[in-house]
Amino acid sequence: MSTKQAPPTTSIPAVVGTPTSSISTAATGKRFGLRRFWPQYVAIAPFYVLFLVFGLFPIVFSIVLSFTDWDGVGSPAFVGLAQYQYLLGDPRFWNAVANTFLIWIMSTVPMLFLALVLAFLLHGNIRGKGLYRVAYFIPNVTSMVAMAIVFGSVFSDGFGLVNAALRALGADPVGWLSSYWGIKVTISVMVIWRWTGYNAIIYLAGLQSISTELYDAAKVDGANTWQIFSRITVPLLRPVILFTVITSTIGGLGLFTEPQILFNGQAVGGPDEAGMTIVLYQYEQAFNQFDFGYGSAIAWMLFIFSVVFAIINWRLLSERDGLKTPRRLRTPRAVRTAPKGVDA
Amino acid sequence: MTATPTTTNTAAALGRPGAAADQPDDHRRGPAHGWVGRLVTHVCLIVGVVLSIFPFYWLLVMSTSTNAEIFGYPPSLWFGGNALANVASVFSNVDMLRALLNTVIVAGGTAVLVMLFDSLAAFAFAKYEFPFKRSLFTVMLATFLVPGSLSLVPSFVLMAHLGWIGGLQALIVPGAANAFGIFLLRQFATGSIPNEVIDSARVDGAGFFRTWWSIAVPMLRGGLAFLGIFTFITAWNDYVWPLIVLIDPKGQTLQVALAGLSSVNATDLGAVMAGAVISVFPLIGVFIIGSRHFIANIAAGALKG
Numbered sequence: 001m002s003t004k005q006a007p008p009t010t011s012i013p014a015v016v017g018t019p020t021s022s023i024s025t026a027a028t029g030k031r032f033g034l035r036r037f038w039p040q041y042v043a044i045a046p047f048y049v050l051f052l053v054f055g056l057f058p059i060v061f062s063i064v065l066s067f068t069d070w071d072g073v074g075s076p077a078f079v080g081l082a083q084y085q086y087l088l089g090d091p092r093f094w095n096a097v098a099n100t101f102l103i104w105i106m107s108t109v110p111m112l113f114l115a116l117v118l119a120f121l122l123h124g125n126i127r128g129k130g131l132y133r134v135a136y137f138i139p140n141v142t143s144m145v146a147m148a149i150v151f152g153s154v155f156s157d158g159f160g161l162v163n164a165a166l167r168a169l170g171a172d173p174v175g176w177l178s179s180y181w182g183i184k185v186t187i188s189v190m191v192i193w194r195w196t197g198y199n200a201i202i203y204l205a206g207l208q209s210i211s212t213e214l215y216d217a218a219k220v221d222g223a224n225t226w227q228i229f230s231r232i233t234v235p236l237l238r239p240v241i242l243f244t245v246i247t248s249t250i251g252g253l254g255l256f257t258e259p260q261i262l263f264n265g266q267a268v269g270g271p272d273e274a275g276m277t278i279v280l281y282q283y284e285q286a287f288n289q290f291d292f293g294y295g296s297a298i299a300w301m302l303f304i305f306s307v308v309f310a311i312i313n314w315r316l317l318s319e320r321d322g323l324k325t326p327r328r329l330r331t332p333r334a335v336r337t338a339p340k341g342v343d344a
Numbered sequence: 345m346t347a348t349p350t351t352t353n354t355a356a357a358l359g360r361p362g363a364a365a366d367q368p369d370d371h372r373r374g375p376a377h378g379w380v381g382r383l384v385t386h387v388c389l390i391v392g393v394v395l396s397i398f399p400f401y402w403l404l405v406m407s408t409s410t411n412a413e414i415f416g417y418p419p420s421l422w423f424g425g426n427a428l429a430n431v432a433s434v435f436s437n438v439d440m441l442r443a444l445l446n447t448v449i450v451a452g453g454t455a456v457l458v459m460l461f462d463s464l465a466a467f468a469f470a471k472y473e474f475p476f477k478r479s480l481f482t483v484m485l486a487t488f489l490v491p492g493s494l495s496l497v498p499s500f501v502l503m504a505h506l507g508w509i510g511g512l513q514a515l516i517v518p519g520a521a522n523a524f525g526i527f528l529l530r531q532f533a534t535g536s537i538p539n540e541v542i543d544s545a546r547v548d549g550a551g552f553f554r555t556w557w558s559i560a561v562p563m564l565r566g567g568l569a570f571l572g573i574f575t576f577i578t579a580w581n582d583y584v585w586p587l588i589v590l591i592d593p594k595g596q597t598l599q600v601a602l603a604g605l606s607s608v609n610a611t612d613l614g615a616v617m618a619g620a621v622i623s624v625f626p627l628i629g630v631f632i633i634g635s636r637h638f639i640a641n642i643a644a645g646a647l648k649g
Binding site for chain 2: 034037039040041043044046047048050051053054055057058059061062065072114117118121122126127130132133134135136137138139141142143144145146147149150151153154158159161164167168193196197198201202204205256257260261264265279282283286287292295296299300302303
């Protein structure tokens with residue numbers, strides 16, 4: 001985090017200032033200037049071309065599609081806001097919304113807490129730290145299709161390991177793949193399994209940028225481990241926590257593979273659609289029912305949810321202590337002053 | 345005009361990239377003091393490791409068991425002797441070799457193109473001035489915010505118009521350059537390529553592209569390796585988009601083929617698990633080879649982003 005604090009601007013311009021060219025030439029003779037910079041434009045062009053064709057165009061097209069009724073054959077029929085009107089009154093959609101948010105909360109809260117604890121334990125002079133980090137990170141680089149199949153058998157109502165263990169203990173089996181809450185717990189467990197290590201590694205890096213002196217001072221003052229954790233570690237990690245909450249929100253709202261694979265070959269979303277998520281519903285409407293217009297409308301509602309949530313996250317986590325992490329990019333400001341210095 | 349004002353500062357800038365995650369440890373830091381504290385810490389951490397590794401173990405157990413063993417009670421907790429039969433069953437149902445080859449082409453092709461295009465753009469952004477540079481960079485960062493699921497339907501329609509449905513290029517081309525990689529490599533390039541070196545290359549008559557190839561690429565090796573492995577892993581595991589685009593059973597990637605296998609052959613779970621082993625374990629090898637780089641960079645990227 002120390003890297004984030006704005007450095008004294010005085011010394012920076014010289015570092016960033018590049019010797020090759022300057023903006024002032026461009027300002028005086030624009031046409032000549034632009035041609036002079038062709039290698040740089042060629043170098044950055046692939047990203048922008050690809051983004052225009054495969055990023056921006058589909059998004060604009062998706063707005064248009066959401067105002068139409070189209071099954072992919074023939075030409076789309078313009079229906080105005082009818083898709084959105086239908087969406088607002090569609091109980092299957094709102095069920096998917098409720099499922100998505102429930103699973104998001106049931107997975108994110110324990111996941112980020114466990115990740116913080118793991119990072120806290122790993123921090124410090126622990127033997128075998130490198131091995132621990134690799135072991136915790138492996139779930140994150142693993143195919144979720146394969147692992148959803150594995151979790152599907154571990155949590156199977158009939159032959160699953162979890163119910164077998166419950167049976168051995170004399171308890172009643174749970175409908176992990178058939179009941180409203182069982183399905184949500186199973187999906188949440190998969191998300192927690194996959195992302196706890198990832199978040200722990202990020203928290204660990206955050207911890208390592210906190211000054212040692214703070215811990216020493218706290219220990220001198222007689223603080224115990226829990227007090228250090230809750231009064232020093234968590235507050236100082238706030239920007240990093242904000243990052244993980246935002247990524248978890250994006251991931252949680254986009255949840256698809258886990259529920260899709262879990263009920264692969266059955267009705268989409270499982271019994272009573274208790275595992276139906278927003279993106280899964282979008283997929284089902286667009287690519288099983290070939291209702292492209294409605295699928296696009298669902299996508300746009302999801303986008304609105306994401307934006308609202310991003311804003312709420314940001315407010316909640318940054319406001320409390322006076323926003324210590326303004327996301328001002330320091331380089332642009334520095335570069336702007338650079339050419340003058342170099343040219344003079 | 346050369347480097348007189350920069351000399352002192354470049355040294356400071358050099359030390360920065362990627363270093364955030366690995367700092368020397370301080371003995372007094374952290375919760376573990378005394379052997380009891382250490383013991384408790386290790387016990388907790390090992391429980392975590394067991395939970396994180398167990399699904400892989402269970403995958404191997406099931407992939408070596410007969411279906412009777414998998415569906416029976418009590419479940420057998422140790423490897424069975426049916427591995428070969430399960431693998432044979434996978435190959436009789438799905439063309440796994442073809443799927444493996446397709447996946448390697450997609451993941452490898454995407455990784456190579458991403459390293460090429462992202463390093464070119466990152467080098468230009470980090471080390472050169474050109475008109476509209478800042479606006480273009482801001483636009484690029486803004487594309488981070490665009491969620492992928494927003495455009496599944498229109499992208500599918502676009503691919504249909506291009507005639508790319510069922511083709512591997514539908515997976516490779518759209519992901520051939522990305523904002524994440526450009527941003528990451530730019531961080532590396534800003535810190536690790538001294539302006540003096542670029543200057544002297546220019547004095548020697550090297551143009552932009554030769555400077556990129558002979559100076560930037562070698563100096564960005566670490567960042568490029570990470571970006572390549574990261575892209576490879578992401579493309580290997582990608583599922584939603586390939587599921588939508590790859591409608592031809594012969595042109596599927598491992599993930600799509602595996603999902604198909606599990607929906608059609610739900611009763612032959614041993615074979616499904618053997619297929620899952622093929623899709624999971626090569627990638628874990630790739631990850632472990634690059635793990636040091638990988639973990640440090642994921643963390644550093646998060647802190648900077």
